[in-house]
Amino acid sequence: AQSVAQPEDQVNVAEGNPLTVKCTYSVSGNPYLFWYVQYPNRGLQFLLKYITGDNLVKGSYGFEAEFNKSQTSFHLKKPSALVSDSALYFCAVRLYNQGGKLIFGQGTELSVKP
Template sequence: AQSVAQPEDQVNVAEGNPLTVKCTYSVSGNPYLFWYVQYPNRGLQFLLKYITGDNLVKGSYGFEAEFNKSQTSFHLKKPSALVSDSALYFCAVSHDSGYSTLTFGKGTMLLVSP
């Protein structure tokens, strides 16, 4: 069985400061890791994914994430937060067999203050 943990319900950061949203995972086989963002009353928007290769992956809106196999983590980062980044962020995992169903974490609310 696969699982995702997002240990923080909420992350608060001031605009212009770097942000990190944490994610750890558990999966059998090679993990495929994803970050999605959900704005109020909207669907899930894909941000970035790690499949293989470089541990640092870059995605939409200046976000990046670092895959750390030894720590089974895939933390989302951004060097300089914007107020418009305020949203609910979901980490998700699938693996290299089956039909790639995603298992999601519970989500982390990111609040960026002006």
């Protein structure tokens, strides 16, 4: 069965420092990988996706993610965190041949302190 794991429930970072939010996946087949962000009382906002090609994907608001097939990981990164980046982050996976269904991780709460 396909699954996504976000091993950290919470990540704390000081403003200006680099941040990493971890994601690993388990699928049979080629995955499409996504990151979404959720602010309080709001829906999910799309940040970036990996379909194929370059393993380093750049997305919205200065975020990027690195696909690592051998480690089955897709970690989200940002070189310099902002207080406004504080939110709940979800990693998701979809198989290219299984329609649109997204399988989400449980989420990681990112807290950026001034």
